[in-house]
Amino acid sequence: MKLVTIIGARPQIIKAAALSRAIKNHFSDRIQEVIVHTGQHYDDNMSQVFFDELQIPRPDYNLHVGSASHGVQTARMTEGIEALLIKEQPDFIVLYGDTNSTLAGAVAAAKIHVPIVHIEAGLRSFNKAMPEEINRIVCDHCSTLLFTPTKAGLDNLKREGFPMDNNGPFTIDNPKVYHCGDIMYDNSLHFADIAEEKTDIIQRMELVGKPFILATIHRDTNTDYPERLSAIFRSIIKLSKECQVVLPLHPRTAKLLKTNLDEDLQKQIFTCQDIKLIPPVSFLEMIALELHAQLVMTDSGGVQKEAYFFKKPCIILRPETEWVEIVQTGNAILADADESRIMEAWQHFQNNPPTAFPEIFGDGHAAEFMLDKIISCKVL
Ligand code: UD1
Ligand code: UDP
Numbered sequence: 001m002k003l004v005t006i007i008g009a010r011p012q013i014i015k016a017a018a019l020s021r022a023i024k025n026h027f028s029d030r031i032q033e034v035i036v037h038t039g040q041h042y043d044d045n046m047s048q049v050f051f052d053e054l055q056i057p058r059p060d061y062n063l064h065v066g067s068a069s070h071g072v073q074t075a076r077m078t079e080g081i082e083a084l085l086i087k088e089q090p091d092f093i094v095l096y097g098d099t100n101s102t103l104a105g106a107v108a109a110a111k112i113h114v115p116i117v118h119i120e121a122g123l124r125s126f127n128k129a130m131p132e133e134i135n136r137i138v139c140d141h142c143s144t145l146l147f148t149p150t151k152a153g154l155d156n157l158k159r160e161g162f163p164m165d166n167n168g169p170f171t172i173d174n175p176k177v178y179h180c181g182d183i184m185y186d187n188s189l190h191f192a193d194i195a196e197e198k199t200d201i202i203q204r205m206e207l208v209g210k211p212f213i214l215a216t217i218h219r220d221t222n223t224d225y226p227e228r229l230s231a232i233f234r235s236i237i238k239l240s241k242e243c244q245v246v247l248p249l250h251p252r253t254a255k256l257l258k259t260n261l262d263e264d265l266q267k268q269i270f271t272c273q274d275i276k277l278i279p280p281v282s283f284l285e286m287i288a289l290e291l292h293a294q295l296v297m298t299d300s301g302g303v304q305k306e307a308y309f310f311k312k313p314c315i316i317l318r319p320e321t322e323w324v325e326i327v328q329t330g331n332a333i334l335a336d337a338d339e340s341r342i343m344e345a346w347q348h349f350q351n352n353p354p355t356a357f358p359e360i361f362g363d364g365h366a367a368e369f370m371l372d373k374i375i376s377c378k379v380l
Pocket of ligand 2: 010014216218248249279280281282283284286287299300301302303306
């Protein structure tokens with residue numbers, strides 16, 4: 001069986017590590033994987049570092065689309081992916097998550113009848129102003145095999161009319177939904193010990209034994225609106241008086257800090273000893289930071305889950321989340337870009353550090369489960 005896997009943005013490259021590892025360890029005699037990197041992310045610290053560190057096979061193709069508006073970027077990717085699908089004639093295309101690379105893969109494949117496997121299916125924010133919400137809805141509704149990472153994802157697909165008890169053969173018009181757990185959980189379990197052993201970021205940043213908050217910000221709804229970005233950074237300045245803040249900066253945020261924050265706020269941020277602004281870190285370094293942080297504050301989907309995997313409280317800098325379970329269990333609080341809600345959430349977790357983190361992301365073997373289903377689908 002031949003799979004064409006599409007990756008492009010940082011979290012997709014990391015997710016692909018889990019599937020490629022499972023293919024190598026358990027399915028190498030039955031599955032050939034052709035990896036296509038769209039080039040959506042291209043800085044070394046947003047792309048290459050993950051290939052080097054996580055033993056992901058080199059991409060067979062790179063479309064080098066780079067950054068552009070949604071329409072232009074998606075169009076360039078769609079054109080490139082269509083040509084490669086025609087050339088490679090795969091049994092399935094594998095798409096992760098909800099980025100423009102996911103959307104391009106879905107549109108290109110569906111129109112020329114290449115069946116789609118969607119990993120991380122069914123997630124919804126119910127906020128169609130998010131580009132990711134459009135991407136994930138389109139991808140789910142073009143897919144043949146849908147793998148949901150959480151119960152909420154499964155329920156969303158049920159509500160949207162996906163059949164639940166259907167038999168094969170599975171097609172775009174008779175799609176099959178499987179609930180399997182989260183592939184990022186596979187990765188976090190696999191790499192946690194390796195991260196502790198192989199990285200020295202905690203020592204290098206002189207964080208040994210010191211409490212710190214790990215923060216990430218990259219959503220366009222936060223970076224592109226000066227009042228929202230300013231509110232987040234004002235809260236970071238307040239928090240830094242109580243606890244150091246470590247903030248690996250996504251390139252989007254690094255650029256927009258300079259245009260969307262006033263000079264005085266920028267000066268306070270760049271001169272504060274207790275706010276450590278650093279370039280994006282590798283995945284192993286990120287895991288090490290998550291393992292040692294006192295609390296995580298983020299608008300990232302991946303990082304809020306990893307906070308949960310590593311049993312840390314999380315302040316979510318968004319009005320809603322697709323990962324509703326982590327809020328329902330009380331381990332994360334939605335604070336949006338609201339200074340007073342952020343400070344209240346911090347105070348809440350200071351007084352009530354969470355202790356119970358029920359298993360809601362599967363058993364750490366989602367990748368093997370998915371590959372098994374993909375193989376048997378071919379047999380049908
Ligand atoms: C994208 C995804 C988002 C995901 C995020 C993961 C879409 C619509 N958004 O957002 O869902 O959470 O990736 O990180 O697909 N840039 C660089 N170097 C790079 C990559 C980007 O400088 O290697 C800068 C460029 O100025 C670019 C901006 O970051 O315009 C945004 O990049 P883009 O890929 O369009 O969106 P992200 O915000 O990264
Ligand atoms: N990540 C990383 N280095 C960083 C920031 C994040 O390796 O400097 C990892 C993080 O651990 C998670 C993934 O990138 O696995 C999340 O990606 P991101 O926040 O860019 O996107 P999202 O998950 O919101 O789509």
